[in-house]
Amino acid sequence: MAVGKEIRSKIQSVENTKKITKAMEMVAASKMRKAQDRMRAARPYSDKIRNIAAHLSQANPEYVHPFMKVNDVKAAGMIVVTTDKGLCGGMNTNVLRAITTKLRELQGAGVDVQAVAVGNKGLGFLNRIGAKVVSHVTGLGDTPHLDKLIGPVKVLLDAYAEGKINAVYLCYTKFINTMKQESMVEQLLPLSAAQLEAGKDAHSWDYLYEPDAQSVIDELLLRYVESLIYQSVAENMASEQSARMVAMKAATDNAGNVIAELKLVYNKTRQAAITKELSEIVAGAAAV
Numbered sequence: 001m002a003v004g005k006e007i008r009s010k011i012q013s014v015e016n017t018k019k020i021t022k023a024m025e026m027v028a029a030s031k032m033r034k035a036q037d038r039m040r041a042a043r044p045y046s047d048k049i050r051n052i053a054a055h056l057s058q059a060n061p062e063y064v065h066p067f068m069k070v071n072d073v074k075a076a077g078m079i080v081v082t083t084d085k086g087l088c089g090g091m092n093t094n095v096l097r098a099i100t101t102k103l104r105e106l107q108g109a110g111v112d113v114q115a116v117a118v119g120n121k122g123l124g125f126l127n128r129i130g131a132k133v134v135s136h137v138t139g140l141g142d143t144p145h146l147d148k149l150i151g152p153v154k155v156l157l158d159a160y161a162e163g164k165i166n167a168v169y170l171c172y173t174k175f176i177n178t179m180k181q182e183s184m185v186e187q188l189l190p191l192s193a194a195q196l197e198a199g200k201d202a203h204s205w206d207y208l209y210e211p212d213a214q215s216v217i218d219e220l221l222l223r224y225v226e227s228l229i230y231q232s233v234a235e236n237m238a239s240e241q242s243a244r245m246v247a248m249k250a251a252t253d254n255a256g257n258v259i260a261e262l263k264l265v266y267n268k269t270r271q272a273a274i275t276k277e278l279s280e281i282v283a284g285a286a287a288v
Contacts, residue, residue, distance in 0.1 A: 003269055004266060004269050004270055004273070007262055007266040007269065008266065011262045011263060011266065014258050018252055018255035021255060022248070029241075031241045032238065032241035032245055036238045036242075038237075039237070039238040042234050045227060046227045046231050050224060053220055056216065063213060063214050063217060066163075067157075067161065067191045068191050068221075070166070070190055071164075071190075072166065075114065075165040076111050076114070076166060076167045077115070077116065077159060077160065077168040077169070078099065078102070078116070078169045079116045079169070079229065080117050080119075080122040081095075081118045081119060081122065081170070081171060081172035081232055081233055082096070082117075082118070082120075082121040082122035083119050083121050083236070083240045084121070084138055086121065087244055088240050088247055089243045091181055091239060091240065092121045092122075094173070094181075094183045095171060095184075096125050097183070098171065098185050100129075101185075102171070102185050103129075112132075114133075114165065115132060115133050115134065116153055117133055117135075117136035118137055118233060120139075123136045135153075140233070140237075146230050149230065157225065160189045160190075167187060169188060170184070170185075170186045170187075170228065171183075171185045171186075172184055172235060172236045173235065173239040174232075175238040178242045179242075179246065184232075188229075189225070191221065191225075
């Protein structure tokens with residue numbers, strides 16, 4: 001029964017794999033709830049700061065922040081947000097495909113592209129295709145921290161403020177629901193009036209500034225851009241855990257199907273061996 005022993009060994013191996021994928025599914029489900037809560041908790045802050053930024057930009061039209069100016073140069077920046085680990089289905093593949101399309105579009109127009117990688121998968125991809133990576137951050141864990149993010153990202157923000165690049169694009173995976181995540185490539189800078197108007201209500205406001213309007217607007221718009229980046233990373237992390245949970249559930253189900261098929265093959269093989277032995281016994285008895 002050498003064949004039967006080999007099949008039993010395969011069954012045991014797949015059962016061990018099934019236990020691992022089931023455990024990973026349960027861990028991802030637990031982390032997913034926390035990541036979703038964190039993502040939703042960050043949304044009101046982003047909405048409120050955009051609302052205030054919209055009012056301030058309207059209240060002081062004589063001052064235009066560098067983030068709202070259009071730079072006339074043939075260079076752009078991309079903030080690429082991906083995961084540090086794999087085993088999350090096609091999530092990273094989808095966003096990297098969207099990034100590749102955008103890169104080809106920009107390079108086809110003669111635009112030099114600089115990139116900031118947030119996450120190990122995106123960093124590895126950008127290095128493989130020979131993209132210019134000016135900074136990166138990996139190992140963020142399960143909780144995004146703005147103090148870790150803002151250092152690498154500030155390279156592109158400062159470059160835009162100094163007029164060295166004409167646009168900054170934010171690439172990440174947006175959380176829609178547990179079963180659906182959407183790859184996004186959005187223009188972060190320059191901040192358009194339409195972006196700010198989306199957070200502006202029908203009322204007009206006037207403000208008293210301390211120390212002065214320019215200082216307040218400079219600080220507020222920087223915080224607004226930072227909040228957009230933080231929100232994109234929080235969305236990406238929620239998407240990662242959701243995609244991993246779904247992928248591990250599919251792997252667990254597939255392992256169960258493989259085990260069932262192997263057991264069927266094992267039983268058929270064992271039955272054939274028993275039938276053969278009985279036939280040999282009967283033939284031997286008849287010969288005697």
